[in-house]
Amino acid sequence: MTVVFVPQEGGGQTGFLTISSNDPDRPVVTIEVAGVGSSVGPGEEIPGPIKVDLNLAEGNQGLTTTTGVRPGSQVTLQLFAEDFPEVTGYGVRVVYDESMLSYALGNFTPSDFIAGATPLDTGIEGLVDAGVVSLSGSAASGSGFLGDISFDVGNGFADSTFVIITEIGLSLSSGSLQTYPVRITATLLESSPADFDGDGSVGFTDFLIFAIAFNSNDTKCDLDGDGSVGFSDFLLFALAFGK
Secondary structure, eight states, rough: OOOOOOSSSEEEEEEEEEEEESSOOSEEEEEEEEEEEESSSSSOOOOEEEEEEEOSSSSSSOOOOOOOOOOOOEEEEEEEEEEEEEEEEEEEEEEETTTTTTTOOEEEEOOOOTTTOOOOOEEEEEEEEEEEOOEEEOOOEEEEEEEEEEEEEEEEEESSSEEEEEEEEETEEEEEEEEEEEEEEEEEEOOTTOTOOOOOOOOHHHHHHOOOOOOOOOOOOOOSSSSSHHHHHHHHHHHHHTT
């Protein structure tokens, strides 16, 4: 049995694990545990050999902040290697706010960066370890697409949240393990109510949708909530336009 200690606050943290049994000599055993927590929020970035991209187009666009995030949607992070030494495997540790996001085992999809490598992912609330290992000894080096890791947005999501890579591990072809303590943050933002087409910004398409709904009781475009789409809604839309 494996027990994992996950601090709920940033910095060095300690705690105690108490085990009760029917052993007459030692009915209770207490073990001190320690760990370093990473707060799920803004902080100083610490780069490493893996980059994150929230733009799902081919290639690394370097997008680390996205808007248009809503409960019921899914957010996908693309992972990219940057100047890897020759490796037979890699892994990342990711933390997130479990009150806003959730991770389902299998939501990590690796690429063929290391040919024939076996994917591995484990998770508890607020933490995911994901990566690949080559059982055949095949190796790769350099830069390239590593894979996707996806999170489901829960009903508790509001305003913004973060997904943070806190550790990277590389299994070198020499047989050693190289680890990197990092802080690589993806920022997820809620969209404006005026983003009617859900593309993450309020633009011309949203204006066309609003114009069609003007003087109607379309609840989607009723920004002030008075039951109809009128001049006050237009003023609110104008304030949001271009953002």
